[in-house]
Amino acid sequence: MTTHLILISHAPTRAVQTTSFPEDEPLDPPIISLPEIKQKIENMGQLNHLCRGPERRAFETAEALQLRAAFTVEQTLRDCDYGRWAGRRFDDLQNKEPDAIASWISQPEVNPHGGESLIDLLTRISIWMDIQGQRGGRILAVSHPSVIRAAILHTIGAPSQSFWRINIEPLSITDLRGNKGHWTLRSISSVI
Secondary structure: OOEEEEEEEOOOEHHHHHOEOOOOOOEOOOOOOOHHHHHHHHHOOOOOEEEEOOOHHHHHHHHHOOOOOOOEEOHHHOOOOOHHHOOOEHHHHHHHOHHHHHHHHHOOOOOOOOOOOHHHHHHHHHHHHHHHHHHOEEEEEEEOHHHHHHHHHHHHOOOHHHHHHOOOOOOOEEEEEEEOOEEEEEEEEOOO
């Protein structure tokens, strides 16, 4: 049975606008509805499972979709844990901790911030994708750019260094299809 996985990146937040490591922040600006995205999702057919990351920005984005079914919270879809860097601007950290930033970007197994390494994130999402591939049906997940990049890497079998070469815009839709453990990237589209 084929799995159709639709990944939606949360709407903009202050961290996105200031190039900061995210915290559990709300959408900025607040969004009440997303009719264009809702219509795209409805055009894809009936959904069998709706899920989202546990953070406030994933919750608010899911609510703004105004779909009739409830989203379940999946802890596996949480954003990368950036440890002590959460809430801090990337440029400020690059000025204060250039060696730490450089090692974090070039060595996927390190976590100088004390949180989750890139390898940890990639492993977590690969396991989640393998489970979804066995589920079958059409799955909608609202999550974070880091999670979606990890899912794309798993799909195309790219090395971890490719993580930094994928840009996931707020509210973008990533369409993946899986069958018997093999995934295909169908499209990445931006609505805004």
